[in-house]
Amino acid sequence: MSLFSLLGAVEIGLIFSLVALGVFISFRLLRFPDLTVDGSFPLGGAVCAVLISTGTNPYVATLAATAAGAGAGLITGWLNVKLKIMDLLASILMMIALYSINLRIMGGPNVPLINDPTLFTLLQPEGMADYVARPALLLVIVIAAKLAMDWFFATERGLAIRATGSNARMARAQGVNTGAMVLLGMAVSNALVALAGALFAQTQGGADISMGIGTIVIGLAAVIVGESILPSRRLVWATLAVIIGAIVYRFFIALALNSDFIGLKAQDLNLVTAVLVTVALVIPQIKRKLSARRR
Amino acid sequence: MKQSSWAPLGAIALALVAAAPLAQAQQKSVAVTAIVEHPALDAIRDGVKASLAAAGYEEGKTLKWQYQSAQGNTGTAAQIARKFVGDQPDAIVAIATPSAQAVVAATKTVPVIFSAVTDPVAAKLVKDWEPSKTNVTGVSDLLALDKQMELVKQVVPNAKRVGVVYNPGEANSAVVVKELKALLPKMGMTLVEAAAPRSVDVGSAARSLIGKADVIYTSTDNNVVSAYESLVKVGQEAKLPLIAADADSVKRGAIASYGINYRDLGEQTGRMVVRVLKGEKPGDIKPEISTKLELTVNPGAAEKQGVKLSDAFIKSAAHIVK
Numbered sequence: 099m100s101l102f103s104l105l106g107a108v109e110i111g112l113i114f115s116l117v118a119l120g121v122f123i124s125f126r127l128l129r130f131p132d133l134t135v136d137g138s139f140p141l142g143g144a145v146c147a148v149l150i151s152t153g154t155n156p157y158v159a160t161l162a163a164t165a166a167g168a169g170a171g172l173i174t175g176w177l178n179v180k181l182k183i184m185d186l187l188a189s190i191l192m193m194i195a196l197y198s199i200n201l202r203i204m205g206g207p208n209v210p211l212i213n214d215p216t217l218f219t220l221l222q223p224e225g226m227a228d229y230v231a232r233p234a235l236l237l238v239i240v241i242a243a244k245l246a247m248d249w250f251f252a253t254e255r256g257l258a259i260r261a262t263g264s265n266a267r268m269a270r271a272q273g274v275n276t277g278a279m280v281l282l283g284m285a286v287s288n289a290l291v292a293l294a295g296a297l298f299a300q301t302q303g304g305a306d307i308s309m310g311i312g313t314i315v316i317g318l319a320a321v322i323v324g325e326s327i328l329p330s331r332r333l334v335w336a337t338l339a340v341i342i343g344a345i346v347y348r349f350f351i352a353l354a355l356n357s358d359f360i361g362l363k364a365q366d367l368n369l370v371t372a373v374l375v376t377v378a379l380v381i382p383q384i385k386r387k388l389s390a391r392r393r
Numbered sequence: 394m395k396q397s398s399w400a401p402l403g404a405i406a407l408a409l410v411a412a413a414p415l416a417q418a419q420q421k422s423v424a425v426t427a428i429v430e431h432p433a434l435d436a437i438r439d440g441v442k443a444s445l446a447a448a449g450y451e452e453g454k455t456l457k458w459q460y461q462s463a464q465g466n467t468g469t470a471a472q473i474a475r476k477f478v479g480d481q482p483d484a485i486v487a488i489a490t491p492s493a494q495a496v497v498a499a500t501k502t503v504p505v506i507f508s509a510v511t512d513p514v515a516a517k518l519v520k521d522w523e524p525s526k527t528n529v530t531g532v533s534d535l536l537a538l539d540k541q542m543e544l545v546k547q548v549v550p551n552a553k554r555v556g557v558v559y560n561p562g563e564a565n566s567a568v569v570v571k572e573l574k575a576l577l578p579k580m581g582m583t584l585v586e587a588a589a590p591r592s593v594d595v596g597s598a599a600r601s602l603i604g605k606a607d608v609i610y611t612s613t614d615n616n617v618v619s620a621y622e623s624l625v626k627v628g629q630e631a632k633l634p635l636i637a638a639d640a641d642s643v644k645r646g647a648i649a650s651y652g653i654n655y656r657d658l659g660e661q662t663g664r665m666v667v668r669v670l671k672g673e674k675p676g677d678i679k680p681e682i683s684t685k686l687e688l689t690v691n692p693g694a695a696e697k698q699g700v701k702l703s704d705a706f707i708k709s710a711a712h713i714v715k
Contacts, residue, residue, distance in 0.1 A: 099479075106475025106499075110468055208490055210517035212498055229475075302471045303498025304517070306491045308428075309467040316468065351469060355461060355476050365430065368464055 099356050105229050107352040111345030112236040113298050114316055116243060118324070118344040119337060120290035121317035126336075127251065128263040128283040132314075133189040134174045137196025138167045138288040139313040142295025143305035144200045147209040150300070156217045160296045167292020168285040170196060175284035179277040200307055207307040209299075216300035232301055239297070243290065244337045250286070251333055259283045291317075319375060320344035326379050350374040421450055421670045422457035424477040426496065427488035429465040433655040434488050437508050440659020441486055441666060448667040457482070467491055474499040484669045486662060487531075490516050497529055504675040507531030508662040509655070512568075519680055526676040532662045533682045534653050536638055538572050540686060541610065542580055544651045548700060549608045549634050556585045556606030556633075558598045558624065560616040569612040592616045596623035603631040610636045611647075621645045625694070632699035640689040644714050648695045648702075654687045654711075661685070687711040 117139060124132035142163040149159035170192060177188035201207065222231040250256045261269040262279040270276050291313070299305040324343020330336055354370035425441060427434045438460060442452070450456040459482070463470035474495040477485050484504045487493040493507040497518050505528055507518055513533055519525040545552060555577060559566040570586060577584050585606045587598035595617055602609060609628065611617045617624065618639070625646030628635040637647035661684065669675055690710040695702045707713060 100476070100481075102479025103472075103476040104479075106472055106479070109475075110472055114468065208494075208516060210494055210515075212494065212517040298468070298471075301498070302467070302474075303494040306467055306494070308465065308491060312466050348472065351472055352476065355473060365462065365464075367462070367469070 099352060102229060103352055103356075105233050107348040108345060109229075109233040109236060109301065110298075111348035112233060112240050112341075113294050113301070114320060114348065115240050115341040115344035116290050116294035116297070117313060117317040118320035118340045119243060119247060120287040120294070121314065122321050122337065122340045123247075123283055123287040123290070125318065125321065126263075127260050128280060128287070130175075130178075130263070130280065130284065131186045131189065132171075132174060132284065132287065133186070134170055134192045134196070134284075134288055135291050135314045135317055136310045136312070137193040137200070138170045138291045138310075139295040139298070140200050140305065140307065140310035141170055141196055141203075142167050142292030143299035143309055144203045144209065144295075145292075146296035147211050147299045147305035148203055148205075150211055150214050150216065151209055156215055156220060156300065160217055160293065160300075163296035164289045164293045167295070168289035170292070171284035171286070171288030172281055174288070175281035179280050196310075197307070200310075204305060204307065208304060209306075210304035211299060212303045217297070218300055236297065240341060243293075244341060247337055248334050255279075255282070316347065317344075320347050323347055323375060323378055326382055329382075346378065347371075347375065350378070420455060420457045422459070422480070422482040423450075423484050423486065423666060423670070424459040424461075424480060424482040425486040425488070426461045426463065426470070426473045426477065426492050428463050428467075428470055428492045429489075430462050434509060436655040437488050437659035437662065438486075440656045440661075441508070441663035442659075443656075444660045444663020444667060448664075448670075450667070450670065463492060467495070470495045471499075478503055484666050486666060493518055493531070500528065502528055504669045505529045505531070506662060506665050506669065506675065508658060509534045511535050513680055522680055524677050524679050528675055530665065530675040530678040530680050532658060532665065533680060534655075534658055535682045536612070536651075536653065536686075537682055538569065538576055539580075541636075541638065541651055542573075542576060542582070544649060544688070545582075545608055545610055545636050546580070547706060548636060548649055548695075548702070552582060552607040552634075554583050554585050554606045554608075556587060556599075556602035556609045558587045558589050558595060558602070558609060558611055558617055559614045560590055561588050566612055566614040569614075573610075589616050589620075592620040595620040596627060599624050599627040599633075600631075603627070603633065606633065608634045608636060610638075611642070612638045618642060621647070628694075629697045634698045634700045635694070640687070640712060643689040643691045643694070643712075646694050647691065648698060648700055649688065649690045649710070651686045651688055653683045654685065657685045657687075658683050689714065 124130045145166045146159045146163040150156055174189050174192040177183045178185050218232050221235055258274045259279045262276045266276050320343040321340050323346055324339035328339035350371050354367050357370050425438055452458040461473045463473055470492050478500040485496050487496040487507045488509050490510050493510050496505050508531055510516055510533055513519050518529055573584050587601050589595045589598040621642050635647040637643055637650040639652045640650055643650045688710040689712040690707050691714040692702055692707055
């Protein structure tokens, strides 16, 4: 595997670690099975790409994309809390609605951003190659997002969101407005996912209507891989684990892409990725068993 | 426990080293990627390979061939693009718009030949249809409308008014209509538009053309294609000949189509790759559109729509629908 391919995996892994952090909030902290992600990821990309290609400053475009994601999360939460639609269905409804909305925003299935200024071209230090600068900048963004999350979920409001997720009845008894907490948590979660979509569009040459397919699966896989590599109940470690999980997952794909030397073909890619992830999940268990037997 | 949980990472690092590609100097290397497995896209890939073989680049001997499909995932497409750029092949072939954009965003130096990108200018892969002076060129699957209109003249020689049923909300169709407006007067014909914003409107839009048009031409408009049978009904009732842009619509009742054969499109792409492998700069090669279109004819439909096709014309078809 070349350095280029390695840094590419880190870069895309870092972008998807923002998705994974968002999925961690909805699935783990709020216990809300949220599929909106498949729509809010391309939503972020769409808003960002359209704004940049019509001449808006990339910073503003990225922020607007993040806000759009928060809006999508709020609507999913609202469908669930106010209209009493089951959580999974509410998120499915929002996901399919976003497909049409994204087409409307983009005015077509694809908005290219190949020669336009992006966050990355603006912030690229002189004399640093873009394939190094991009992951470096993303690392800063992801660490900032992680620290902000660690801080937020330790505040009173953040703790109320976590309480809502672990025991809603108990939280209500303590005077927590659980409905509002679901809305807030979903907004934060989808804002992160849309931010990831905006960064993805800026690094990959544009937004495409198909870019959301399977986002939730990748996000969930990253969360679970991370938890098995670095199991911890403390939030500070858990968010780090999720980020590592997202990057490791991309390494597996990069590895699968390089597996032709053992006679595997392009069509086997998803299978190879699945096998590698399974191995990563099982190894810690075997280790545990072995060390238990030794005692 | 924390210590040992890093073992999987160690295993990955080892495997990475093992996977490092062996350098081979005299071979040319071509890396091909497509966004998804799809009969048309697979045909392009096979066509590229056939052209390379015809030029003496044989896989395993004089050619290092690599193919990756993103299996429909744009994240994977981006990663494939990075991997290819890292491998530094002599040429990258990117099939369909998302894959082409990912590759072009990933490199400004490695030669990129795109294929089956309908509008490479709108996709910003190239500035215009002239040689790009960058590392990018390729073949588009855009249909040349003058050839389509020549077919209309062949089937209905005395046609003066060409009716077009289309969805004004579909970007590709809007472009076709705009171009026809400019093209038809040059060929001594005029355009008659009939809008069908939904597929259920296709029948009534076609009916509105009765008496106002001599022939109906349709592009690959999604609304029209999905409701082609309602168009066929009008064509037969009013003896209005139907000309389509894809072979599938001919099977469903159009008289003829002049469409793209994706295997040929792949071979055309492959010939461009060969030029790059032989040392030409992609920036000096003009982006092309498909030159070899395939005629599909449905003589039964022609009879029902009141058109007599000459035997020579039917014989010239690549496919005849019985």
